[in-house]
Amino acid sequence: MATHVHGQSSALSTATQTIPCIALPEPNLSMEQDAEWCVIREDDGWREIRFHDYGELYTIPGLYERLFYDILKCNSPTMVRKLLEDQLRRVGQPAEGLRVLDVGAGNGMVGEELADLGAQLIVGIDILEEAAEAAKRDRPGIYADYQVLDLTDLASDQRQLLASYRFNCLTCVAALGFGDIPTLAFAEAYNVVADGGWIAFNIKEDFLDDQDPSGFSGLIRRMVAEGLLVLRTQRRYQHRIATNGDPLHYVAVVGTKAGAIPRAWVSA
Ligand SMILES: C[S@@+](CC[C@H](N)C(=O)[O-])C[C@H]1O[C@@H](n2cnc3c(N)ncnc32)[C@H](O)[C@@H]1O
Numbered sequence: 001m002a003t004h005v006h007g008q009s010s011a012l013s014t015a016t017q018t019i020p021c022i023a024l025p026e027p028n029l030s031m032e033q034d035a036e037w038c039v040i041r042e043d044d045g046w047r048e049i050r051f052h053d054y055g056e057l058y059t060i061p062g063l064y065e066r067l068f069y070d071i072l073k074c075n076s077p078t079m080v081r082k083l084l085e086d087q088l089r090r091v092g093q094p095a096e097g098l099r100v101l102d103v104g105a106g107n108g109m110v111g112e113e114l115a116d117l118g119a120q121l122i123v124g125i126d127i128l129e130e131a132a133e134a135a136k137r138d139r140p141g142i143y144a145d146y147q148v149l150d151l152t153d154l155a156s157d158q159r160q161l162l163a164s165y166r167f168n169c170l171t172c173v174a175a176l177g178f179g180d181i182p183t184l185a186f187a188e189a190y191n192v193v194a195d196g197g198w199i200a201f202n203i204k205e206d207f208l209d210d211q212d213p214s215g216f217s218g219l220i221r222r223m224v225a226e227g228l229l230v231l232r233t234q235r236r237y238q239h240r241i242a243t244n245g246d247p248l249h250y251v252a253v254v255g256t257k258a259g260a261i262p263r264a265w266v267s268a
Contacts, residue, residue, distance in 0.1 A: 019060070020060065020063065022038050022039070022040055022041075022066065022071065023038060023039045023046070024243045025037065025038075025244075027243070027244045027245055029243075029244060030242070030244045030246070033248060034051075034052050034178045035050070036243050037049060037050045037051060037243075038051070051067075055128050055129075055130040055131075056130075058107050058128070058133070058134035059130055061137065064107055068240060069109075073240050074239060074240035075237075075238075075239070075240070076173050076202050076252070077110045077113045077173050078113065079237055079252050080113075080171065080173050080200050080201065080202055081110070081116075081117060083233055083252050083254045084117075084169075084198060084254050085117055086233070087198070087233060088198075090232075094118070095119055096118045098114070098117070098118075098121075099119070099121040099165060099167050100119050100121065100122045100123070100169040100170070100171055101162070101165070101169070101170050101189055101193065102114065102143075102171045102172075103126075103151070103170065103172040103175065103186070104125070104126060105125060105143070106126060106131050106134070106175075107135050107138050108142050108143065109173075110173045111124055111142040112139055112142055114142075114171065122142060122143050123144055123145045123146070123147070123162075123165055123167070124143040124145070124146040125147050125148075125149060125151065125189070126146070126148060127148065127149070127150055128148065131148070147161070150185075151184070151185035151186075152182060162192045167193045167194065168194050168196070169193065169198040169199075170192075170193045170199050170257075171201065172189065172201040173201065173202055174202065174239070176207065176214070177212075177214040178214075182214075183214070183215040183219050183267055184263075186216075186219075187263070187265070187266040190260075190261055191260045193257050194257070195257055195258060196257065196258075197256065197257045198254065198257075199229060199257055200252075200253070202251065202252040203216055203220075203250060203251055204248070204250050205249045205250060215266070219261070219265060219266060220253075226259075227259065228257070228258055228259040228261060229255045229256075229257065230255050230257075231253065231254075231255045232254045232255050233253075233254050234251055234253045234254070235252050236251050237249065237250065237251075237252060238250075
């Protein structure tokens with residue numbers, strides 16, 4: 001039963017469309033993060049949407065931002081941008097030289113931060129067509145290119161296209177683990193960035209545990225231990241709150257690439 005209603009009395013409007021009224025599950029109902037859901041009010045009743053059904057969220061302008069940023073207080077794009085910006089400043093490197101591959105780009109929240117930072121080139125990748133359409137609709141002009149593709153199954157022309165951008169920065173925010181981006185996809189994106197390039201991402205803190213089944217804990221540790229990733233900074237912070245109000249903690253990481261990830265280290 002959903003009783004936790006947001007925006008019922010005054011539905012919010014974007015330039016193009018009204019954001020529907022959103023209701024969250026009862027606060028005493030706790031669930032795994034990848035099972036979370038909300039209901040939205042439509043003309044003919046309420047419709048349930050799982051948070052991980054991003055395609056459904058993106059088709060309604062403003063819904064993703066209202067749900068995750070206004071109601072659930074997500075601040076990950078800002079946090080990852082801030083840590084990257086701090087490190088650039090620390091070494092005296094202007095953001096204007098950044099050629100960024102933004103993986104799991106969604107509707108462009110991270111792209112917007114990077115553009116604000118002054119990045120020279122931003123290319124988005126997402127597995128969903130709805131994400132590319134939403135980025136174009138809601139943040140036109142942010143991405144110089146936005147590719148809908150599966151990084152675990154790259155065709156040679158896609159590989160060549162990515163290489164042609166000569167990326168010197170990778171961002172990946174709120175997209176690792178949970179059946180989203182697997183280690184192979186992360187490795188493909190990482191390997192297309194030039195050595196010395198910036199790597200900025202976040203990950204749920206549980207996925208850095210020894211028990212983590214996603215493979216990221218072992219992969220990141222090994223990358224650092226074997227000198228493929230030079231850690232510059234990392235910070236544990238509140239990514240957002242869960243539907244029951246509990247804090248969800250992530251770790252944001254900024255480093256520089258010092259070598260490619262071997263294919264044998266990762267899985268799809
Ligand atoms: C929580 S959203 C984050 C979007 C954006 N980075 C942000 O911070 O607002 C996760 C995104 O990762 C994308 N994604 C999931 N699996 C993917 C994959 N294998 N390859 C590329 N993108 C993927 C989803 O489609 C979704 O747009």
